Amino acid sequence: MTAAVSSQGRAMSSVKPGRIVAWTLLFIGGVIMVTPLLFMLSTSLKDASQVYDLRIIPAVPTLDNYWEILSDGRFTRWFVNSMVVAIIVTISNVFFDSLVGYTLAKFRFRGRYIVFIAILSTLMIPTEMLVLPWYLMASQFGWLDSYWGIMFPGMMTAFGTFLMKQFFEGVPDDFLEAARIDGLNEFTIWWKIALPLVTPALSALAIFTFLGNWTAFFWPLIVTTSADLYTLPVGLSSFAVEQSVQWEKIMTGASIATLPTLIIFLFLQRYIVRGVMLAGLKG
Amino acid sequence: MSIAVHWETAPSGLWSRMSLGQKQLIWAWGFLAVPLLFYVVIRFWPTFQAFYLSVTDWTITRPASFVGFENYTRLYADPLFWQVFRNTFLYLILGTPISLLISFVVAYYLDRVRFMHSFIRALYFLPFLTTAAAMAWVWRWFYQPVPIGVINDILSSFGIPQQPFLRSTSQALPAVLAPAIWAGLGFQIIIFLAGLRAIPTTYYEAARIDGLSEGAILRRITLPLVKPTLVFLVVFSSIGFLRIFDQVYNINTNDPGGPLNSTKPLVLMIYQTAFSSYEMGYAAAQTVVLFLILLAISLLQLRIMRDR
Numbered sequence: 001m002t003a004a005v006s007s008q009g010r011a012m013s014s015v016k017p018g019r020i021v022a023w024t025l026l027f028i029g030g031v032i033m034v035t036p037l038l039f040m041l042s043t044s045l046k047d048a049s050q051v052y053d054l055r056i057i058p059a060v061p062t063l064d065n066y067w068e069i070l071s072d073g074r075f076t077r078w079f080v081n082s083m084v085v086a087i088i089v090t091i092s093n094v095f096f097d098s099l100v101g102y103t104l105a106k107f108r109f110r111g112r113y114i115v116f117i118a119i120l121s122t123l124m125i126p127t128e129m130l131v132l133p134w135y136l137m138a139s140q141f142g143w144l145d146s147y148w149g150i151m152f153p154g155m156m157t158a159f160g161t162f163l164m165k166q167f168f169e170g171v172p173d174d175f176l177e178a179a180r181i182d183g184l185n186e187f188t189i190w191w192k193i194a195l196p197l198v199t200p201a202l203s204a205l206a207i208f209t210f211l212g213n214w215t216a217f218f219w220p221l222i223v224t225t226s227a228d229l230y231t232l233p234v235g236l237s238s239f240a241v242e243q244s245v246q247w248e249k250i251m252t253g254a255s256i257a258t259l260p261t262l263i264i265f266l267f268l269q270r271y272i273v274r275g276v277m278l279a280g281l282k283g
Numbered sequence: 284m285s286i287a288v289h290w291e292t293a294p295s296g297l298w299s300r301m302s303l304g305q306k307q308l309i310w311a312w313g314f315l316a317v318p319l320l321f322y323v324v325i326r327f328w329p330t331f332q333a334f335y336l337s338v339t340d341w342t343i344t345r346p347a348s349f350v351g352f353e354n355y356t357r358l359y360a361d362p363l364f365w366q367v368f369r370n371t372f373l374y375l376i377l378g379t380p381i382s383l384l385i386s387f388v389v390a391y392y393l394d395r396v397r398f399m400h401s402f403i404r405a406l407y408f409l410p411f412l413t414t415a416a417a418m419a420w421v422w423r424w425f426y427q428p429v430p431i432g433v434i435n436d437i438l439s440s441f442g443i444p445q446q447p448f449l450r451s452t453s454q455a456l457p458a459v460l461a462p463a464i465w466a467g468l469g470f471q472i473i474i475f476l477a478g479l480r481a482i483p484t485t486y487y488e489a490a491r492i493d494g495l496s497e498g499a500i501l502r503r504i505t506l507p508l509v510k511p512t513l514v515f516l517v518v519f520s521s522i523g524f525l526r527i528f529d530q531v532y533n534i535n536t537n538d539p540g541g542p543l544n545s546t547k548p549l550v551l552m553i554y555q556t557a558f559s560s561y562e563m564g565y566a567a568a569q570t571v572v573l574f575l576i577l578l579a580i581s582l583l584q585l586r587i588m589r590d591r
């Protein structure tokens with residue numbers, strides 16, 4: 001309460017012309033930042049005859065592009081593919097990265113440091129370098145054109161493990177000791193006692209993993225060859241090539257690929273911004 | 284009471300005779316077993332394999348056989364590689380300073396704004412959540428000639444001549460870079476905001492009491508104290524620009540990396556060598572070069588952080 005009052009008081013006393021100019025410039029910059037998104041959305045609501053009319057608010061808004069694209073069936077399929085892949089990979093990362101991070105942070109055993117350094121060292125290896133061996137592996141085991149083929153490289157990440165280890169180190173040992181004395185087994189201690197204490201880090205990890213996999217393009221492009229298995233970005237790319245100059249259709253596809261993350265953001269803005277800050281500072 | 288119950292349900296014999304330390308050891312390695320298998324099979328083994336493949340002539344039709352450093356000498360003699368090398372570094376040395384300058388200025392002023400702070404922050408952050416492949420198509424549309432292209436439309440309404448953008452060998456690379464910078468700004472701004480907020484306000488109060496001007500406070504307090512954040516962002520965004528692919532591939536699907544290879548980055552060259560020409564060995568050598576470049580950048584970061 002007092003903080004609110006004082007910050008308000010500060011704002012009142014410091015409304016100088018310079019402040020107003022800075023605010024206005026920031027606001028204009030922000031509007032420019034979202035302009036491409038607005039154009040994308042507005043064009044997706046126009047029919048072919050209005051595309052050349054560059055007004056942001058369509059003269060005759062229509063959802064026909066969406067109905068047409070969704071009734072085609074392919075986009076629904078790609079959407080489902082992307083969702084399944086992003087959700088499973090996210091769950092896997094949240095589970096395994098935090099389990100490993102916890103083990104490395106809270107158990108004392110020989111080899112702990114080597115395991116940590118070994119996992120951390122994989123951060124040095126760019127994905128692009130592993131793509132060819134992964135491709136070879138996927139074709140040998142018949143994983144090409146399958147969900148598992150798209151997902152397997154990302155099921156765990158060193159970044160997530162490192163992030164979780166940092167946070168578990170902040171959990172007091174006394175809590176875990178108390179649980180041990182109560183006779184809980186180690187898995188239950190991790191699951192019931194330790195995990196709930198690091199939920200901000202878990203949500204940051206979940207957000208990053210989901211976003212990264214939802215927007216991923218390079219590996220899904222390589223590992224999928226049949227249109228049924230495309231993820232949304234790969235599907236959109238092939239769809240746009242085939243539409244060539246029907247920009248209203250392409251913008252509708254781009255909107256379908258983009259809207260889910262934007263809508264999630266509107267609901268979870270605070271968590272997402274905090275998550276980015278946490279990951280950036282600790283990671 | 285609960286202890287007694289637990290002892291009864293525990294597996295009898297060996298387990299109950301173990302010391303706490305031994306049990307801990309088994310739990311720890313039990314937790315690590317599946318992840319370690321994953322890291323060995325999906326990370327370490329492929330890493331060694333990539334190095335090995337880079338000294339073979341493996342193609343889709345021909346099994347790998349050892350050819351020494353042939354791929355590397357071929358790469359060194361390949362004019363396309365040097366063109367691509369130049370492009371990749373252009374993305375880096377244009378993209379990193381421009382994006383960091385913009386994001387620092389925005390964050391610096393946004394940090395002081397109270398009125399509609401989170402709304403304005405959201406405007407800058409939203410592009411970060413978009414799919415690069417999708418946004419490349421939006422920007423591709425913007426760069427079209429009139430009457431369809433938005434940017435040329437705006438230019439012509441001011442009487443400025445039409446620009447070729449993606450059709451020009453000199454303008455295409457900056458035109459491809461723009462959406463990459465645009466999409467990354469939101470992340471950098473948030474990280475800068477976090478760095479700025481971590482500076483204790485007492486430092487500023489003391490500086491004001493000492494009568495330092497705003498400019499002097501920026502130079503002597505703010506900038507030195509956000510240096511770790513800055514170093515992190517320099518490395519993070521450098522790596523991002525060196526690995527640029529999605530935007531380049533989608534913004535010109537008729538001739539990815541064109542016109543005349545003027546926008547082709549290393550990752551796109553790798554992709555085409557491996558999956559259009561099917562010269563896997565040659566592509567593997569290119570991935571090793573990419574790895575060495577990224578390694579050099581990371582080591583430089585460690586060096587700078589230690590000097591701090």
